[in-house]
Amino acid sequence: SFVFAAVWPCAFSVTRYSITEEMERGSVVANLAADLGLDLNSLQDREVKLDIFTNKRYLDFNKKTGELYIVENIDREYLCPAKPTSCFLKLDVVIENPLRIFNIELGITDINDNAPHFRRDKVELDVSESAAPGERFSLPNAVDPDVGINTIKTYKLSASKHFTIEIQTGSDRTQYVDLVLTKSLDREETAAHHLILTAVDGGVPVRSGTAIIVVRVQDTNDNPPRFDNQIYTINMTENTPIGTAVTRLNATDLDEGLNAEIVYSFTLYTSEKTQDVFALNSNTGDITVKGMIDYEDMKMYEMHIEARDKGTHPLLGSCKVVVYVTDVNDNYPEITIQSVKNTVPENIPVGSVVALVETSDRDIGENGKVSISIHHAMPFILKKSSDKPEQYELIVSEALDREKVPEFEIRLIVTDSGTPPLSDNETITVRLLDVNDNAPKFPKSTYTIRVMENNAPGSLLESLSAFDPDLHENQYLVYVIIEKEIANTSVSMLFSINPEDGKLYALKTFDYEIEKEFLFHIEARDSGSPPLSSNVSVHIIIVDQNDNAPVIVSPWRAHGSVVEEKIPRSTDKGSLVAKVIALDTDSVHNSRITYQFLQVTDATLFSLDQYNGEIRTMRMFSYRDPRHQRLVVVAKDNGEPALSATVTIKLSTEETAVKAYSDMTEVPLEYDIFSDLNLYLVIGLGSVSFLLLITILVTIVLKCQKAKPSKAAPPSRNSVISERNSTIADSTLVSNDAYWYSLFLAETRKGKLVVRQPVPKGSRYIVSSIPRGTGLTDTSDSAASTLQ
Structure with missing residues (x-):
């Protein structure tokens, strides 16, 4: 119905109309000209405007028909978003010439043109599986822009054995929905619950909107880890290399997240020795060898292992791993x-x-x-x-x-x-x-030591070293000289030995011309208990030095060094003029003497035999030869360096007829027997005759005690005979008797005389001269007899 109100100038009145949302474009809302009493003809020349208090032009006015019609669909929810009980669209109709303004309100009636809808089409909730039945969870509300009966009437939940909904109405009549847990959740059975929440309005036809509710069941640590087996049996050989995999344990946990994350570990029932041999990976459950598996040490290993989750209150499961060790030959005896x-x-x-x-x-x-x-x-x-x-x-x-x-x-x-x-x-x-079972031993049975005469007292002769294979005190040696007498002298007065090192020393100076050799024994004794010893022979041989110069004993030189001799000028060629005899107390080598002219008046007149010292005429004297001849003869030994002695012979020739030397053996010995020289010799001979006799007797006794010497050669011309070794030499011979004498040949003009005379200390020679001739004369017999 239309409510008409005439708006006159300066008069305020409101004309109200009611429309519904469902009216389409072009639909006539009202006939304003009829309702406001406007003449259509007059409106043709006048301007009519609509003033709508919105940002859209929903209505328009047709001047021809005077109708108010819809030019745009009217949305009540748009115009009145706050969902008031009444919703009006206000506009002013302005007609000019004359100006007239009409206020018009259009009451918009709601229709159920909107379905309920949720702001989120999917709602996710996290609910712990430990939540108790009856626990409530708020759900988001649905919205419906319609009002009144067309708005949301109720909510519905899809079928579920665990959830239901409860609707609460607030003071503003707004409905709130709670999701209520009706049965305990089990995440391991259903991890998520998918529900559909439906909002239903009261319009006709009924409209609804839905939202998906996803309830994610939050895990609680309500499931312990479980192993595939409770007991694992494994066979392994000993000495399995380190790092070898033994087995992989697998424990499962129906929970999730940290509640399902498992950590493996040995329990306290696993011995430390076993844990030293096997390693367990806490994350993967792998068991590997980390030590030496020794059958002889452990024949079986038991590992008690637990699997523990990481929940706030962790749960655990356990198993046992038994490793049987197989023996191999890995142990050395x-x-x-x-x-x-x-x-x-x-x-x-x-x-x-x-x-x-x-x-x-x-x-x-x-x-x-x-x-x-x-x-x-x-x-x-x-x-x-x-x-x-x-x-x-x-x-x-x-x-x-x-x-x-x-x-x-x-x-x-x-x-x-x-x-x-x-x-x-x-x-x-x-x-x-060591045991003292070896006596000391010398490397030699006899030591022969040559000592040069004139040695310095205290000089080292030899180092005698014995060897004892024992040890320590059984090897420590002491050297001593076995005491004995040598020529009425104790051997310890002649020689000394160092008791520690066996060095042998001479305590005196030796003279070859007095002592030629020594024989004694040295003992080496160890320090064992009882001590053992052995000895060695020591033979000391004194070696001669050329320390004695030759001594000229013939011709005799009682008055100075010049010998004067007279010979007839009628002496034949080859006649013996003089004989030079020199003695040397050194040994054979050093005592070998040779003779030479040092000076001679006429070298063509005389000759000198270098070996026997005989001076002979080389020709007969002539009237031109000087009456006086001077001969200087040197006697030189064979030493090094050589020593010598000289003699000067002055020969005077006379015309008196004298018998040749060859006939001297027939001259009676009494002619010059009491000359001055002979007198001295006879006195000397008488003074020593007794001593010589004693010496010869002692010598004979000693000779008889020794081996019989070889038969001496018959005496011959100008020979010298040794009592010791019967060696025949020309003119001179060395003898080794304990007491020494020398026989000097005194030559005179009338003949030869063999005499005895003691020699100064140190001389060791016996000299004999046999007269020339083929047969032995009384003189030669006498000489030989005297020598013997």
Whole structure:
């Protein structure tokens, strides 16, 4: 119905109309000209305007018909978003000339043109599976822009055995929906619940809107980890390499998140020894070998393992892993030395026990059967002990000698019966203690030592070193000279020996011309108990030095060094003028004398035999030859350097007829027997005759006690005979008698005389001269007799 109100100038009145949202475009709302009393003809020339107080032009006025019609669909929810009970569209109709304004209100009636809808078409809720039944969870409300009966009337929930809804109405009549838990949740059974919440309005036809409700069940740690098996049995061989995988454990947990994350660990029931051999990965459950698996140490390993989740209140599960170890021949047999004598005396009795050893092998069966042998250990043997089958005695099997083998390295070898066999060895060192069973030994049985005469007192002669193979005090040697007398003199007065090092010294100066050799013994004695000793012969030979110059004993030089002789000028060629005899108390080599002219008046007149010293005429004297001849003869020995002596002979020739020297043997000896020279000789001979007789007797006695000497050669012209060795030499010979004498040949013009005269101390010669001629004369016989 239309309510008409005429609006006059300056008069305010409102004309109200009612329309519905469902009216379409072009629909006539009202006939304003009829309702407002307007003349249609007058409206043609007048301007009519609509003033609508919205941002849209919903209505328009037709001047021809005077009708108000709809030009745009009217949306009540748009015009009145606050959902008031009444919703009006206000506009002013302005007609000019004259001006007239009409206020018009259109009351818009709601229709159910909007379905309820939720601001979110999907709602997600997290609900712990530990939530108790009756627990409520707020759900978002649906909205419906319609009002009145067309708005939301109720909510509906899809079928669920765990949830329902409850609708609460607020003071503003707004409905609120709660999701109520009716049955306990189990995440492991249903991890998420998908529900549909439907909002239904009261319009006709009924409209509705839905929202999906996803209830995610939040896990609680209500499930413990569980292993696939409660007991795992594994077989492994010993000595499995480190790092080898044993097994992988698998525990599962029906929970999720941290409640399902599992950590593996050994429990307290797992021994530390087992944990030293096996490693457990806490994250993966892998068991690997980390130590040496030894059958002989452990034949079976038990690992108690738990799987624990990471929940706030963690739950756990457990299992047992049993590892059985299989034996292999991995253990070397062993030798245990239970007792040993590392030092034994070298005279230890045969059969004595030196060591006690025991064998063992940690393996079993054939791998543990052990045999023992001895390697390069003569003279020791092994004997099985009667007390224990694995025990052996090391026994001395033969006599020991430290000087041959001072130490034994006894190598014992043990071998098992495994495949392949294993073996080991042990070395026992046995050192022999010395026993004084060896006497000192000299490298020589006799030491022959040559000592040059005129040695300095205290000079070292020789180092005598004995050897004793023993040790320590049994080896410490003391050297002593075995006391004896040599020529009425104690040997300790002549020689000395250092008792520690065996150095032999001379205590005096030796003279070859007095002492030629010494023979004694030296003893070396060790310091053992009892001490042992041995001795060695020492033969000291004095070596001659050329320390004595030749002494000219003929011709006699009683008055100075010049000898004067007279010879007839009628002397034949080859006649003996003079004979120079020199004596040297040195040894044979150094005493060999040669003669030479040092000066001669006429070299064509005289000759000198260099070996026997005879001066002979080389021709007869002539009237041109000087009456006086001067001859200087030098006698030189064979030493190095050579020593010499000289004699000067002055020869005077006279016309008196004198018999040749060849006839001198027929001249009676009495002619010059009492000349001055002969007188001196006879007096000297008488004074020593008694001593000479005693000496000859002692010499004969000593000769008889020794081996018979070889027969002496018959005396010959100008020969010298040795009493000691019967050696015939020309003119001069060395003799070794204890007392020495010399026979000097005194030459005169009338003949020769053999005499005896004691020689100064140090002389060791006996000289004899036999007269010339083929037969022995009374004089020569007398000389030979005197010599003997």
